[in-house]
Amino acid sequence: MFLVLSPFIVLAVGALLLMLAEAFTGSERSLSVVGSIVLFATSACGLAVWLLGTDNVDLSVLAPWIILDRFSLFFNALLPFGAALVCLLSGGYLEEHRLQRGEFYQLIFFTTLGTMFLSAAGDGLTLLLGLETMSIGAYALTAFRRTSTRSVEGGLKYFLLGSFSAALLLFGLALLYGVTGHTDLAGLRDGLAHGGALSDPRVIFALLLVLSGLAFKVSAFPFHMWAPDAYEGAPTPATSLMASTVKAGGFAMAIRVLVTAFGDPASTSWASGWPPVVAWLAVLTITIGNLIAGRQDSVKRMLAYSSVVHAGYMLVGLAAFGAAKSAAIASILFYLVTYTVSTIGALGVLILAGSHGKEAVSYEDLAGIGKRHPALGLAFSFFLLSLAGIPPTAGFFGKWYLVKAILEGGMPLLGVITVLNSVLSAYYYLRVLVFMYMKEPAPGAPKAVPMRSGEVNAALVIAAVCVALLGLRPGATIDASEEAAKTLVQ
Amino acid sequence: MMITSDSYVFVAAILFIIGGIGFLARRNVLVQLMSIEIMLNAVNLTLVAFNRSRPENHSGQIFAFFLIAAEAAEVAVGLAIVLSLFRLRRSVRSDEADSLRN
Numbered sequence: 001m002f003l004v005l006s007p008f009i010v011l012a013v014g015a016l017l018l019m020l021a022e023a024f025t026g027s028e029r030s031l032s033v034v035g036s037i038v039l040f041a042t043s044a045c046g047l048a049v050w051l052l053g054t055d056n057v058d059l060s061v062l063a064p065w066i067i068l069d070r071f072s073l074f075f076n077a078l079l080p081f082g083a084a085l086v087c088l089l090s091g092g093y094l095e096e097h098r099l100q101r102g103e104f105y106q107l108i109f110f111t112t113l114g115t116m117f118l119s120a121a122g123d124g125l126t127l128l129l130g131l132e133t134m135s136i137g138a139y140a141l142t143a144f145r146r147t148s149t150r151s152v153e154g155g156l157k158y159f160l161l162g163s164f165s166a167a168l169l170l171f172g173l174a175l176l177y178g179v180t181g182h183t184d185l186a187g188l189r190d191g192l193a194h195g196g197a198l199s200d201p202r203v204i205f206a207l208l209l210v211l212s213g214l215a216f217k218v219s220a221f222p223f224h225m226w227a228p229d230a231y232e233g234a235p236t237p238a239t240s241l242m243a244s245t246v247k248a249g250g251f252a253m254a255i256r257v258l259v260t261a262f263g264d265p266a267s268t269s270w271a272s273g274w275p276p277v278v279a280w281l282a283v284l285t286i287t288i289g290n291l292i293a294g295r296q297d298s299v300k301r302m303l304a305y306s307s308v309v310h311a312g313y314m315l316v317g318l319a320a321f322g323a324a325k326s327a328a329i330a331s332i333l334f335y336l337v338t339y340t341v342s343t344i345g346a347l348g349v350l351i352l353a354g355s356h357g358k359e360a361v362s363y364e365d366l367a368g369i370g371k372r373h374p375a376l377g378l379a380f381s382f383f384l385l386s387l388a389g390i391p392p393t394a395g396f397f398g399k400w401y402l403v404k405a406i407l408e409g410g411m412p413l414l415g416v417i418t419v420l421n422s423v424l425s426a427y428y429y430l431r432v433l434v435f436m437y438m439k440e441p442a443p444g445a446p447k448a449v450p451m452r453s454g455e456v457n458a459a460l461v462i463a464a465v466c467v468a469l470l471g472l473r474p475g476a477t478i479d480a481s482e483e484a485a486k487t488l489v490q
Numbered sequence: 491m492m493i494t495s496d497s498y499v500f501v502a503a504i505l506f507i508i509g510g511i512g513f514l515a516r517r518n519v520l521v522q523l524m525s526i527e528i529m530l531n532a533v534n535l536t537l538v539a540f541n542r543s544r545p546e547n548h549s550g551q552i553f554a555f556f557l558i559a560a561e562a563a564e565v566a567v568g569l570a571i572v573l574s575l576f577r578l579r580r581s582v583r584s585d586e587a588d589s590l591r592n
Contacts, residue, residue: 124553125549125552125553125556128553128556128557128560129556129560132560132563132564135564136563136564136567139567139568139571140567140570140571143570143571143574146574146577147578149575149578149579149587149589150589152571152574152575152578153575153587153588153589155571156519156571156572156575156584156587157584157587159567159568159571160513160519160522160523160526160568160584163526163564163568164513164526164529166564167506167509167526167529167530167533170530170533170557171506171529171532171533171536174533174536174537174540174550174553175536177536177537177540177549177550177553178499178536178539178540181540181544181546182549183549183550183553
């Protein structure tokens with residue numbers, strides 16, 4: 001059984017040992033490389049457990065608190081992988097911007113551990129613990145640059161709205177406990193199905209509270225206000241962690257709660273269940289996110305809104321769950337993989353494009369950088385094209401597969417809205433390319449000077465290889481996400 | 491008048507609403523923090539009250555204990571953030587924290 005739990009154990013023990021090592025040696029220099037090795041090892045453990053299978057292992061000790069099925073193993077491989085890339089990015093960024101303090105890496109480790117628990121949580125109690133471990137780390141990471149007003153304000157907004165949303169979610173769970181007498185998700189499902197699920201007004205009220213709590217965590221409209229501020233104010237590696245691992249953890253929680261506790265046919269039907277609510281949230285998130293993203297002057301803030309929009313796309317997939325069942329969940333899981341590597345890559349290039357005092361923030365900062373630094377321009381273009389969903393990148397297959405699941409679920413209108421918005425979003429991604437290649441910086445205007453860092457380069461190469469591989473040969477990952485989705489839905 | 495478990499849940503619901511309104515209406519970060527605490531305490535009260543009417547196990551009460559611990563950890567980080575904001579701006583009003591705009 002310890003073998004099956006190895007991803008959690010490797011990460012927790014590794015994080016504690018690194019904390020000790022940092023305290024006793026007082027050196028932060030190699031923390032990012034060692035930290036990313038620990039996180040890659042965690043991801044590899046998740047992958048190994050996936051390949052070995054958990055069929056012969058008695059997991060009844062963990063039930064119902066921790067569920068180690070293919071769904072959580074999928075996330076145990078994905079979440080630390082994203083965090084490992086972020087760890088490498090932090091190595092270069094913190095040194096360049098003189099923020100080099102060891103806590104940053106510990107916060108990354110424990111935030112990641114929280115997201116992994118969240119993806120495996122089968123009970124309200126473990127859900128609470130995973131959620132708090134994740135959120136507390138993320139709040140501290142956002143406000144990490146203590147001397148910057150923007151960083152602290154971003155952290156404050158994230159903290160206030162995050163705790164408010166956690167209170168909503170928990171009150172919803174407490175009400176559901178009152179109705180069914182269960183805090184575990186499987187027990188909730190049985191208790192709710194017994195009395196005809198959503199016929200009880202108390203259950204509907206509780207579900208609305210839970211839904212708004214979940215929408216906050218995945219930054220869906222109208223609960224997305226914290227996201228752009230927190231993403232913009234945070235140090236860029238923290239932004240990339242929030243946009244990838246933390247967001248994926250939020251989705252893991254949302255999917256498991258909705259599919260396990262509210263997965264009965266009546267609750268998932270279009271006529272009487274939650275899918276229309278999620279669909280409205282999703283459509284508004286995508287459309288409004290796109291409109292605001294197009295108006296931004298700051299590339300970092302544009303990427304923050306783009307992360308809101310991508311959350312919207314995945315919510316469309318979730319709305320199709322009632323009809324498309326496991327295909328819908330599989331498409332979200334695959335989308336999360338493609339989105340994680342693309343967004344870490346894009347934010348990573350943004351880190352690389354700036355140096356101390358000469359950060360790349362606005363579109364103007366990037367003017368002409370593609371001609372002065374061809375490799376950097378090429379990398380940024382590649383990741384942005386993937387985010388826009390242009391073949392043959394990973395992002396294209398993510399969208400393709402998502403739209404396919406939506407259409408198979410018999411929702412052509414939602415599919416059309418997704419595709420149209422995806423075309424619309426190309427505007428602000430391509431605008432970066434226009435600035436990089438077709439504009440020159442105004443004389444005397446501040447321009448970004450790229451930094452040099454082997455760690456950042458390594459992270460970008462890994463992310464680029466993943467984006468290219470997922471674009472050329474998505475087969476194995478798609479199979480894995482289908483398998484993970486099937487164990488959850490059955 | 492008999493005091494039943496439902497009375498406690500009723501009180502908890504009122505507390506939750508008071509906390510929610512306090513969070514949305516007030517602009518002093520410390521008051522907003524307290525409002526969140528009131529909301530979470532309402533959750534605790536709900537859990538314990540429902541557990542009273544379902545005495546076959548203690549999952550509601552155990553949940554409440556874990557929630558208290560998690561709340562404490564969250565407030566520790568929250569107060570640290572408020573403190574660093576106060577150092578920078580000499581103010582704890584959330585509507586004055588407006589350097590991030592689109």
